[in-house]
Amino acid sequence: DTAVSQTPKYLVTQMGNDKSIKCEQNLGHDTMYWYKQDSKKFLKIMFSYNNKELIINETVPNRFSPKSPDKAHLNLHINSLELGDSAVYFCASSAPRGYTFGSGTRLTVV
């Protein structure tokens, strides 16, 4: 069973489109995150949710809107996609014993 699963794995879309990435965790963790890995492979936090409540919004453009329908899910919706949004997006969840990451969604905006 995959602990943190995100879909799709690859996403290629045109500038200006709106797209969503879904994330689900079956670990029973209370806190979930979205991280972005840029072209230089640097990982940086975007959002953090604890029990469906937004904890961190790390100066992300408001074209990015996370939604947590329950504590096992954290989806990421992106409006009006731009070329600079191309990156790998990782979902993660955490407990005192550590962070667990999904396998990533590679978003390419053309």
Next chain:
Amino acid sequence: KQEVTQIPAALSVPEGENLVLNCSFTDSAIYNLQWFRQDPGKGLTSLLLIQSSQREQTSGRLNASLDKSSGRSTLYIAASQPGDSATYLCAVWTASKLTFGTGTRLQVTL
């Protein structure tokens, strides 16, 4: 603002060598420290978690140490193998998020 640096940025060693990866962080008020590996095009795999009250953790051929007061952690890999080739990431926990280092790209040659 927490900043995490990893040295060296890249390392190539022959199979069988022992090696040390270094991680330094600027703010010693950390919760935990976690080491990950990332294979090309893949997600993050957790290797070791060191709690702030601990000095080291071991798993198989891996040993991670933590010196909070000096803001340093090391990852020691014994008897390296070609399968150890990957990017190794150090990540510092604060109460609300992980801050990642810049990574060390390791290649173990035959």
